[in-house]
Amino acid sequence: MKFQGTEAYVATEDLTVAVNAAVTLERPLLVKGEPGTGKTELARQVAGALGLRLIEWNIKSTTKAQQGLYEYDAVSRLRDSQLGEARVHDVGNYIKRGKLWEAFASDEKVVLLIDEIDKADIEFPNDLLQELDRMEFHVYETGETIRARHRPVIIITSNNEKELPDAFLRRCFFHYIRFPDPETLRRIVEVHHPGIKDALLSTALTQFFEIREQPGLKKKPSTSEVLDWLKLILAEDLTPEDLRRDGADALPKLHGALLKNEQDVHLFERLAFMARRQR
Numbered sequence: 001m002k003f004q005g006t007e008a009y010v011a012t013e014d015l016t017v018a019v020n021a022a023v024t025l026e027r028p029l030l031v032k033g034e035p036g037t038g039k040t041e042l043a044r045q046v047a048g049a050l051g052l053r054l055i056e057w058n059i060k061s062t063t064k065a066q067q068g069l070y071e072y073d074a075v076s077r078l079r080d081s082q083l084g085e086a087r088v089h090d091v092g093n094y095i096k097r098g099k100l101w102e103a104f105a106s107d108e109k110v111v112l113l114i115d116e117i118d119k120a121d122i123e124f125p126n127d128l129l130q131e132l133d134r135m136e137f138h139v140y141e142t143g144e145t146i147r148a149r150h151r152p153v154i155i156i157t158s159n160n161e162k163e164l165p166d167a168f169l170r171r172c173f174f175h176y177i178r179f180p181d182p183e184t185l186r187r188i189v190e191v192h193h194p195g196i197k198d199a200l201l202s203t204a205l206t207q208f209f210e211i212r213e214q215p216g217l218k219k220k221p222s223t224s225e226v227l228d229w230l231k232l233i234l235a236e237d238l239t240p241e242d243l244r245r246d247g248a249d250a251l252p253k254l255h256g257a258l259l260k261n262e263q264d265v266h267l268f269e270r271l272a273f274m275a276r277r278q279r
Contacts, residue, residue: 001050009038009045010180010188018175019046025173028114028132028154030164033177036222039157042177043113046155053110055152057099059119065127068098068114069137069146091141100131104148111153118158125168133171180223182209192227193234203240204230207252211259216267221258229257250275 003019005011011019019042022029031039047054057068073094080088087093097105103112117125131137135148156172158164180188182205189201208229212220221229232254233243243253250272251265252258259265 003046003049006045006049008191009041010184010191011042011045012180012184015042015175015177018173022155022173023153026151028156028172030156030158030169030172030174031177032158032160032174034179034220034222035159036224037177037179038223039177040113040115043111043115043155043157046153047111050111050153052153053106053108054113055099055103055106055110056113056115058115059117059124061119061121063120063124065120065124066098068100068128069131070098070101070139071096072141095139095141100128100137101146103152104135104137104146106149106152109150109152111155114154114156116159117156118161118164122162122165125164129167129171179212179220185223185226188223189227189230193230196230196234199240200233200238200243201230203243204233207243207245208258211252214267218263218267219260221260225258225260229254232257 001023003011003016003023005016018031019029031042033039043056044054046052072091073096077088077091077094099112099114103110132154135151136145138145185205186201189196189205205226208221208226211217229252236254238253245252250268252268255265255268259268
């Protein structure tokens with residue numbers, strides 16, 4: 001069971017090594033990187049390449065670790081008892097399985113994505129330590145222990161918004177997805193926009209990297225944003241000449257796809273203003 005990338009996902013050698021190492025060690029793969037570098041998509045592509053079903057657990061700021069195991073609906077049971085419902089005698093009717101339970105109970109090996117774990121409370125990773133390590137948990141309401149029939153391939157993503165506990169990190173295989181170099185980014189673009197003209201792509205990527213490297217930029221545009229930008233460029237049938245900027249016109253064409261806050265737009269507007277004054 002080896003991951004080598006897919007036709008729809010350009011995986012660098014160090015990334016494929018990380019995925020396969022995590023699968024071999026049967027440890028969660030913790031993937032960090034800038035937003036938009038393909039962390040979530042990696043889990044989908046790994047599942048597709050290995051022929052496994054994907055289970056996604058999307059983490060929010062309000063998500064609790066217990067929700068990944070199960071939730072007990074005591075309110076519904078109380079209401080049913082007041083109404084004299086027969087189902088009230090089976091507590092299992094009021095237990096909702098979480099994503100970990102679904103992965104553990106699967107009749108076949110699955111890929112479990114725990115997406116953006118850093119959004120949750122700092123205690124969230126600690127609350128899952130034993131379950132991810134032992135691949136089992138106890139259901140107190142029914143007295144049963146749920147054990148994984150097949151150890152799932154677990155991929156955990158983080159945007160590095162907060163530090164994760166050392167005890168949690170120790171149980172993971174770690175990989176940081178670096179922002180792709182120009183050649184790798186060119187390969188990624190050609191997967192999503194096959195047949196794009198070389199002159200247009202070269203001009204666009206040169207401009208894109210110039211924008212990313214602009215001092216004072218608050219949010220650097222990501223891989224997903226350059227793909228959106230190129231999609232708009234192709235839709236508008238722009239030429240390399242249309243994309244070229246001079247100092248007096250520092251804002252890139254269709255800049256809303258790349259610059260996502262007013263501070264960065266104002267930065268390029270100031271650069272254009274300064275260039276005009278120096279003429």
